[in-house]
Amino acid sequence: MLNLIIDALAAGRVTEEVPGPRAGWAAAAVGRFDLASSAPEALRAAIELCPAEAIAVERSGGKAVAVIDDGRCVQCGLCAEGDAAAFKNVHEEPAMGRSAASLRRRFPLEGFEGASLGPDFALDAHDRVSREGARLAEVVLKRFRRSLHVRHLDAGGCNGCDWELNQLQAPQYDVQRFGVDFVASPRHADVLLVTGVMTRNLELALVRTLDAMPRPRLVVAMGACAISGGVFGTSYASRGGADRVVAVDGYLGGCPPRPWAMIRALRMVLE
Amino acid sequence: MSLAVRLALTLSQAALLAAVAPLVNGFIKVLKARFQRRVGPPLTQGYRDLAKLLVKENLHAAPTSALFRLAPAVSLTSAVLASATFPCVAFGGWAASGDVLTALYVLALGRFFTALAGLDAASAFGGLGSSRDVSIAALAEPVAVVAVLVLAAGVGGPPDGAVLAGVHGTVFTSWRLLAAIAFFLVVLAECARVPVDNPATHLELTMVHEAMLLEYSGREFAASTLAAQVKQTVLLALLAAVFLPDGLGASGDPGALALSAAAFAAKLFGLAALVAVVESSVAKLRLFRVPDFLGAAAGLAILAYVAREAL
Amino acid sequence: MRGTLAHFALLLLLGYAALAFAAARAAPAVVVRLGAVVQVAALGLASVDAVRVLMTGAPQRVALPFTGPFAPVALRLDPLAAVFVCALALVGLAVALYAPAYLDRAGHRMSGPALQALLSLLEASILAVLLAEDLVGFFVAWEIMTGLATAVVLADGHRAEVKRAAILYLVVTHIGTFAALAGLLLLLGDAPSYSFDALRAAAASRTPLVYGIGICLALAGFGAKAGVVPLHIWLPEAHPVAPSHVSSLLSGVIIKVGIYAMVRTALDLAGPPPAWVGHLLLVVGLVSALLGVLYALAQHDLKRLLAFHSVENIGIILLGVGLGISAQHAGLPTVAALALAAGLFHVVNHAVFKGLLFLCAGSVHLGAHTHDLEEMGGLLRHMPSTGRAFLIGALAISALPPLNGFASEWLVLQGFVGATQGSPGLLRATAPLFAGGLALTGALAAACFVKAFAVAFLALPRSENALHAVEVGPMQRLAQNALALSCVGLGLAAPWVVPVLSRVGASLGAGRFTPIPQTGVLGGLGVGSVQPAVLAVAGLALGTALWVWLGRGMKARATGTWACGQGSVDGRAAYTASAFSNPIRRIFSNLYQFERATVPVAGAAPYFVMRSKTRGAISPLFEEHLYQPALRLLRWTSDRFAPWASPSPNRGLVVFAVVAALLLTWAAS
Amino acid sequence: MTEAARKEADRLVGRAPDDRRALKGARAYALALEELAPTVGRALAASWRFGSLVADQPRPGEVRLDYVFVAPGVRVPVVLGLSVPPAGVPSIALACPAASWAEREVSDLFGVTFSGSPDPRPLVHHEDWPEGLFPLRAGVNPPLPVERVSGQYPFRHVEGEGVMELRVGPIHAGIIEPGHFRFTAVGETVLGLEVRMFYVHRGVERLAQGRVPAAALAIAERVSGTASVAHSVAAARAMEAALRIEVPAAHALVRSLLLELERLYNHAGDLGNLCAGTALSVALAEGLIIKERLLAMNQALSGSRYLRNLVGLGGVRRAPSSADLDSALTGATAALESVERLANGIFGSATNLERLSGTGLLSPEHVRALGVVGVVARASGVRTDSRVDLAFPTPADSEIYGTLKPATETGADVAARAQVRLAEARESLRLCQGIVTRLADTDPAPPGISDRTGGEGLGWAEGPRGEILTFVRLEAGRVARLRVRSPSRMNWPAIEHAIPGNIVPDFPLINKSFNLSYAGCDL
Incomplete structure (x- = not known):
């Protein structure tokens, strides 16, 4: 079996440098979606099609604003299909931020008449932003930057985010080189990384897992499901985003987020 | 040499071995990463992890007793004490006239407490780890003892500081190599390495050593982790200094001391590299194949003894 | 110098017994407590003599004011006996402290005063065996001791398993006694008297064949008493059913009397032993040690587990003794002295920690009303003192530094290291096997006591009784703590104790032993006299500092055990004793022949079984492959004599005894 | 060959496909309640493989159950359709263990009860789900979040000396999805395993x-x-x-x-x-x-x-x-x-x-x-x-x-x-x-x-x-x-x-x- 090692050494390292947020995009790759057309019928069609209720038209102070919530968008691209589509794929990573609200991107609409459309995000005031991350002393953050142990919890997703997280260990990404490692026990973890919609049957398990983690600790929600429920939203079986149940320190949109974005999001919460 | 100097030497060796332990472990990890075609963690990641753990909370599960809090201190102490029982660099002038067997027994004390702590939280995973750990140790220890016995037979007494001085300059022999290989296999088993255990696994059901530490956090976890790393370094150092003492100095003069320190360090990291190579090239054994593995080690140790008698 | 203290000790114990029987009904509580006082006084006196003999190396004679039917009863306390008197005194003192409060609560069928009286008589008889100077006195005391031991085992004689255990004990030890008597008579030949001196003198005129048969019979006979494999089968039956403080004495001391008799015979009475006796003892010792510990691992009854460990430790002692003989013939008199000393040291050490562990088992029974490990759990919370004491005993029996078990076991191991320097021969060739076997035994014992302590004292209660366990009273705790302290003390004092013990061999006169000098390194064997203490002090300092520092980070937080996101853990989720020993049982499955069957109880097989039941059983190796065939042979033999003997094993035994007696008469004449 | 297999299926069920049914991509038969068990018995004997159980409510007040089988050679799924009131359907699980989870799921979501089921425990709903609430039944819209009640799931049980339960999950140690595995074991020897799922039931x-x-x-x-x-x-x-x-x-x-x-x-x-x-x-x-x-x-x-x-x-x-x-x-x-x-x-x-x-x-x-x-x-x-x-x-x-x-x-x-x-x-x-x-x-x-x-x-x-x-x-x-x-x-x-x-x-x-x-x- 020594030949495995010899082959590997001969083939050489495959670890890649961290690309910039805009670099490394395949032409067809889905990313975030920006407003392409203010046409009301296009917007209406997009809102109707959107399986995750991520698009809305809000009226604030008399002005109409199109909102696309990267915390909900599952990057299905239905809103960007066809020549007269309201949105277009701009080949950039979905937004990340310290609150779910900060993932909503707003586009002023010119000459848009009529009432609000789509879901009312204002009603959606479940953002439970943790201040634990902000409160952490610089000394702790500094140590976390050099050693960050992650406990992953799938709160009920489709498993796509999990596989992407798993890919962080692929030699191309080699997340270990950043001092990040996945651990088996919540007792050893600094970050609780939540993916997937918060299902009813896992709510208590999430709370217990967080309780099992030693302070100081952080919670990061990755992927549309973990932020808002994504296509699964709220139902008899689920509560929507993880922040309905526990306070969250960082959010990263995407369905699923790509591995580089995940690495960047982990760094973001430590800044 | 005065007792004070000898004590100082002994203590500084213990401190040095303890201090270098995370580096040795990091070295293995980096090497493994290279075999996996990636960069791997920084060499100093072990220290960074420990430093981080110092600012974290100790969590105590409801069923745990005082023993749970005591065990990390005992296991780290036992590992550090074991590193003081035999000379790594110079044979002359050792303060503790203890021998290698003592080191093994002192390490066993640490394991006893760690195994108890694994069971203290009433978690089945801890139980899995403890029962596997003591079962494997039960088979590994006799092999270690026989390997040491071979050495003792070769040098005319137990391999302690005074007697080992006699080894210096002796010809490298086949039986010594056989004993060293046997002991190396024991080190793999004792240090929770592939093919006996997988230090990189996240699967609770397959763990041996880490399963016992699943309930620890904060400083206590730091101490338990460091204890395991020190134990690994101590056993590798034993191998480097006692089973393969070539290149080590008998006298205590500074020049010879520096030279043999360099030789020791080279051997220590060479052995660590060997651990990485083995760990990267074989699969983990099925739990009930481990007795075969250690049985083979026992066979090697006996063969070494026979070879010594015959040659 | 004439020792009178041991003499007084004997009289005190006998006198108390008489008084106790007389006043048992009048004031039982007073009688029980008086018994403790008397035992403390008597054993204290005896131990003063014993220590004096050990320190000076000069034997003492003890005269009794009466004579026996065959010869004047002569008692003599020499260094070898003194070692065993020390063991008796250490355990006996603790038992005396422990007994009154225990008897108040334990609720044995036999009354407290009766038990105390029997205990005193038992201790007196042990003293008498150790001090006997002639065969008649020895065997009379020996038989009295056996009878009394059976009597105390029968404290709960109304229970069937107790009766069975007592009968088994009587049968095996009597066959043993019989064999030993035959052996010694053979060795005695046509000597003019039954005195030990006559035996020693007879050595010169004995043929090797007679010596061989005689010594084998004697060793086997005494070995049965000591619980040597395969004659151990009574031990795990009898020791657990006795009251716990009696178990302490049975396991701690009485089986050692068997060892005493073996050592006395092999190294003193029968003359200088040839090498093969040493080898024989080594093999028997290793087999006993390994099988003892392996069977202990499979137990989940705490007292049975401890009883099997006695078999193991007897094996370790025999390894020391055997090496003591073999090493002489390999030209290593120092190693021989060291090994014998290690064996004798282990006699004392085992007495102390096994006595301690049995007392703790008694306390657990008082507190949690069970001996079954599977029904315990979490006892440390309710019985902290007993738990701490048990932990120290567990560390000691697991041969972990710096405790006494480590000291003696490590010395035996050093003996094997030394043996590699001997002249070429069987010993030198097999030294690694014995060293490896001993290390295996130690590691398995550690595994077993991780199991025993953790399953009993840690984690969560597995039964109502365990949940409501209560700690024992102050005197019982004192007794336990005294023995625990002795474990620590003997461990740290090893460098000073061992040289003293190494002189015992030389004092016997039948063997070449070179005692180890009192100070400095032990015979060039690398045992620094300061080292255990230095290591212990350094360890204690470092450990305490670490422990304090580890707790001084952020404030610790209490939480639930991590249960993978499930609510909480309970006793059923925690490891059981059977679960813990499962890997070892599987590894050594050839020796255990473990069988498990799971059958459905409710639901439709095969896909909808809702409840099922599982049973596992170990088929007893020796019962199946040695005793059963032997019994079958006996049955077969008695069947041949069917015309005048009905085919029952009991009758067969009688026939066997008669035939053996006839043979013996022929041999002795 | 396909045609022959389809005829054989018709013969086995005892009738021609139900032409009133608008179901495409399948060969659908309409069955009466009492025909179910014997038909399933014959189907299993003819090596039909259980595929799915579809519960649907095209009209309120009744539940339609479609037992989907894959029959050799037929090349489209065979559907045995049953229109039933939501109680008292005979369970086929004993004859066809493959259908057990499907029946339990339909009970949980539609409130259909299966008589004679060898395992009537809930499946999708966990122990804290309120009794009598069937989320897929037409017209059922419980206020969110659904209240939690206290309860205990009756796991399969193995009794015996020294038996312990190794309970793993729902939260696993690696980057894995949630599910609960309950091993009944004596140390390393596994006597039995029960898998408990539906932690990621999202509806x-x-x-x-x-x-x-x-x-x-x-x-x-x-x-x-x-x-x-x-x-x-x-x-x-x-x-x-x-x-x-x-x-x-x-x-x-x-x-x-x-x-x-x-x-x-x-x-x-x-x-x-x-x-x-x-x-x-x-x-x-x-x-x-x-x-x-x-x-x-x-x-x-x-x-x-x-x-x-x-x-x-x-x-x-x-x-x-x-x-x-x-x-x-x-x-x-x-x-x-x-x-x-x-x-x-x-x-x-x-x-x-x-x-x-x-x-x-x-x-x-x-x-x-x-x-x-x-x-x-x-x-x-x-x-x-x-x-x-x-x-x-x-x-x-x-x-x-x-x-x-x-x-x-x-x-x-x-x-x-x-x-x-x-x-x-x-x-x-x-x-x-x-x-x-x-x-x-x-x-x-x-x-x-x-x-x-x-x-x-x-x-x-x-x-x-x-x-x-x-x-x-x-x-x-x-x-x-x-x-x-x-x-x-x-x-x-x-x-x-x-x-x-x-x-x-x-x-x-x-x-x-x-x-x-x-x-x-x-x-």
């Missing part, structure tokens, strides 16, 4: 209701992350059957290509992942490298690393360019070469092979009784593969798959499952090559359309883990009922029977060799 079927087909397909795509294509293709085929849409050849071929590429990256990843269970770290890393390359290739082809966003109603939403197809084929070919090297490492290492062989045996009897599908069934020597068992809606696919010989192994252990994956990965690449060649000769066309807005249909696809059966009923252009039966749903109960006799540390390896989806099972 997918309910969520799809009222959606337009495109949005419903986006939801179906997210039933199980690594079977996105298969789930969306199965759902699209069901909708197309319901709406009588003809899919043009070019579109059908691209879908098939996506299905095979999905299989390829899954099997490659699974082979590497198996090494995590045996601690073969270099091979594990190699597996991750290969998988990462395949995922990047997927992204170049489809825009999504998991091949999402291409499958649409009537075909594919966007036709890949021939350059894209060629580079995908090149990438796949290179990846397979790496997989072959990896396989040499996995099967060439004696220590590794020792771990895989004889571990996690699942007998063919269990496979048949529990209706196991996919890689797991084929590794136990049972050849079930919907690419062969069931017909394709378009001739283009039928032609491509006409040459397919599903790989089977008889080892029934972890090694056999790995071998089947390797063989299938090779086969997938061969199929991809065929498809790309065919596509070059096929004229592009717009996706198929229909002016219908309602209907019912069954669709299927062979995902990486096995057969997916999806039922869709559309009303007024929106989904009225979506019913997904994933391969994992059939295979999870089987893992319990592959465990006894193994030791605890081999479970993760066995679990990896099954590689089942929790999300796909729990919905």
Whole structure:
């Protein structure tokens, strides 16, 4: 079996440098979606099609604003299909931020008449932003930057985010080189990384897992499901985003987020 | 040499071995990463992890007793004490006239407490780890003892500081190599390495050593982790200094001391590299194949003894 | 110098017994407590003599004011006996402290005063065996001791398993006694008297064949008493059913009397032993040690587990003794002295920690009303003192530094290291096997006591009784703590104790032993006299500092055990004793022949079984492959004599005894 | 042959198909309540495989139960339909253990009670679900969040001395989905295992209701992350059957290509992942490298690393360019070469092979009784593969798959499952090559359309883990009922029977060799 090692050494390292947020995009790759057309019928069609209720038209102070919530968008691209589509794929990573609200991107609409459309995000005031991350002393953050142990919890997703997280260990990404490692026990973890919609049957398990983690600790929600429920939203079986149940320190949109974005999001919460 | 100097030497060796332990472990990890075609963690990641753990909370599960809090201190102490029982660099002038067997027994004390702590939280995973750990140790220890016995037979007494001085300059022999290989296999088993255990696994059901530490956090976890790393370094150092003492100095003069320190360090990291190579090239054994593995080690140790008698 | 203290000790114990029987009904509580006082006084006196003999190396004679039917009863306390008197005194003192409060609560069928009286008589008889100077006195005391031991085992004689255990004990030890008597008579030949001196003198005129048969019979006979494999089968039956403080004495001391008799015979009475006796003892010792510990691992009854460990430790002692003989013939008199000393040291050490562990088992029974490990759990919370004491005993029996078990076991191991320097021969060739076997035994014992302590004292209660366990009273705790302290003390004092013990061999006169000098390194064997203490002090300092520092980070937080996101853990989720020993049982499955069957109880097989039941059983190796065939042979033999003997094993035994007696008469004449 | 098999099915059921039923993509019979048990008995005797149980309420007040079977040679699923009041349906679970979970699910979601069930415990709902609340019943809209009640789940119980329970999950130590495994064990010796699922029950079927087909397909795509294509293709085929849409050849071929590429990256990843269970770290890393390359290739082809966003109603939403197809084929070919090297490492290492062989045996009897599908069934020597068992809606696919010989192994252990994956990965690449060649000769066309807005249909696809059966009923252009039966749903109960006799540390390896989806099972 020594030949495995010899082959590997001969083939050489495959670890890649961290690309910039805009670099490394395949032409067809889905990313975030920006407003392409203010046409009301296009917007209406997009809102109707959107399986995750991520698009809305809000009226604030008399002005109409199109909102696309990267915390909900599952990057299905239905809103960007066809020549007269309201949105277009701009080949950039979905937004990340310290609150779910900060993932909503707003586009002023010119000459848009009529009432609000789509879901009312204002009603959606479940953002439970943790201040634990902000409160952490610089000394702790500094140590976390050099050693960050992650406990992953799938709160009920489709498993796509999990596989992407798993890919962080692929030699191309080699997340270990950043001092990040996945651990088996919540007792050893600094970050609780939540993916997937918060299902009813896992709510208590999430709370217990967080309780099992030693302070100081952080919670990061990755992927549309973990932020808002994504296509699964709220139902008899689920509560929507993880922040309905526990306070969250960082959010990263995407369905699923790509591995580089995940690495960047982990760094973001430590800044 | 005065007792004070000898004590100082002994203590500084213990401190040095303890201090270098995370580096040795990091070295293995980096090497493994290279075999996996990636960069791997920084060499100093072990220290960074420990430093981080110092600012974290100790969590105590409801069923745990005082023993749970005591065990990390005992296991780290036992590992550090074991590193003081035999000379790594110079044979002359050792303060503790203890021998290698003592080191093994002192390490066993640490394991006893760690195994108890694994069971203290009433978690089945801890139980899995403890029962596997003591079962494997039960088979590994006799092999270690026989390997040491071979050495003792070769040098005319137990391999302690005074007697080992006699080894210096002796010809490298086949039986010594056989004993060293046997002991190396024991080190793999004792240090929770592939093919006996997988230090990189996240699967609770397959763990041996880490399963016992699943309930620890904060400083206590730091101490338990460091204890395991020190134990690994101590056993590798034993191998480097006692089973393969070539290149080590008998006298205590500074020049010879520096030279043999360099030789020791080279051997220590060479052995660590060997651990990485083995760990990267074989699969983990099925739990009930481990007795075969250690049985083979026992066979090697006996063969070494026979070879010594015959040659 | 004439020792009178041991003499007084004997009289005190006998006198108390008489008084106790007389006043048992009048004031039982007073009688029980008086018994403790008397035992403390008597054993204290005896131990003063014993220590004096050990320190000076000069034997003492003890005269009794009466004579026996065959010869004047002569008692003599020499260094070898003194070692065993020390063991008796250490355990006996603790038992005396422990007994009154225990008897108040334990609720044995036999009354407290009766038990105390029997205990005193038992201790007196042990003293008498150790001090006997002639065969008649020895065997009379020996038989009295056996009878009394059976009597105390029968404290709960109304229970069937107790009766069975007592009968088994009587049968095996009597066959043993019989064999030993035959052996010694053979060795005695046509000597003019039954005195030990006559035996020693007879050595010169004995043929090797007679010596061989005689010594084998004697060793086997005494070995049965000591619980040597395969004659151990009574031990795990009898020791657990006795009251716990009696178990302490049975396991701690009485089986050692068997060892005493073996050592006395092999190294003193029968003359200088040839090498093969040493080898024989080594093999028997290793087999006993390994099988003892392996069977202990499979137990989940705490007292049975401890009883099997006695078999193991007897094996370790025999390894020391055997090496003591073999090493002489390999030209290593120092190693021989060291090994014998290690064996004798282990006699004392085992007495102390096994006595301690049995007392703790008694306390657990008082507190949690069970001996079954599977029904315990979490006892440390309710019985902290007993738990701490048990932990120290567990560390000691697991041969972990710096405790006494480590000291003696490590010395035996050093003996094997030394043996590699001997002249070429069987010993030198097999030294690694014995060293490896001993290390295996130690590691398995550690595994077993991780199991025993953790399953009993840690984690969560597995039964109502365990949940409501209560700690024992102050005197019982004192007794336990005294023995625990002795474990620590003997461990740290090893460098000073061992040289003293190494002189015992030389004092016997039948063997070449070179005692180890009192100070400095032990015979060039690398045992620094300061080292255990230095290591212990350094360890204690470092450990305490670490422990304090580890707790001084952020404030610790209490939480639930991590249960993978499930609510909480309970006793059923925690490891059981059977679960813990499962890997070892599987590894050594050839020796255990473990069988498990799971059958459905409710639901439709095969896909909808809702409840099922599982049973596992170990088929007893020796019962199946040695005793059963032997019994079958006996049955077969008695069947041949069917015309005048009905085919029952009991009758067969009688026939066997008669035939053996006839043979013996022929041999002795 | 197919016609004869269909006649035989009619004879077995005792009547002609129910022509009043608008269900397409299936051969549907209408049964009376009392006919169910004897018919199922005859069906099982004739080697019919239980596929799915579809509960639906086209009219309020009654529940329609469709027992879906896959009968040899019939080439479309056979549906035994039953209109029942929501109580007192005879349970078929004792005769057909494969149907047990399906019955329990229908009880939980629709409140139908099955009489004589050998295991009437709740399945989807956990112990804190309020009694009498059936979330898929028409008109049931509980206030959210649904209140929690206290309760205890009656786990199967093994009693005996020294028996302990090893309770693993729902939160596992690795990056794995949640589920609960309860081992009854004495140390390492496992006496029994009970799998408890539905922690990731998201109510997918309910969520799809009222959606337009495109949005419903986006939801179906997210039933199980690594079977996105298969789930969306199965759902699209069901909708197309319901709406009588003809899919043009070019579109059908691209879908098939996506299905095979999905299989390829899954099997490659699974082979590497198996090494995590045996601690073969270099091979594990190699597996991750290969998988990462395949995922990047997927992204170049489809825009999504998991091949999402291409499958649409009537075909594919966007036709890949021939350059894209060629580079995908090149990438796949290179990846397979790496997989072959990896396989040499996995099967060439004696220590590794020792771990895989004889571990996690699942007998063919269990496979048949529990209706196991996919890689797991084929590794136990049972050849079930919907690419062969069931017909394709378009001739283009039928032609491509006409040459397919599903790989089977008889080892029934972890090694056999790995071998089947390797063989299938090779086969997938061969199929991809065929498809790309065919596509070059096929004229592009717009996706198929229909002016219908309602209907019912069954669709299927062979995902990486096995057969997916999806039922869709559309009303007024929106989904009225979506019913997904994933391969994992059939295979999870089987893992319990592959465990006894193994030791605890081999479970993760066995679990990896099954590689089942929790999300796909729990919905």
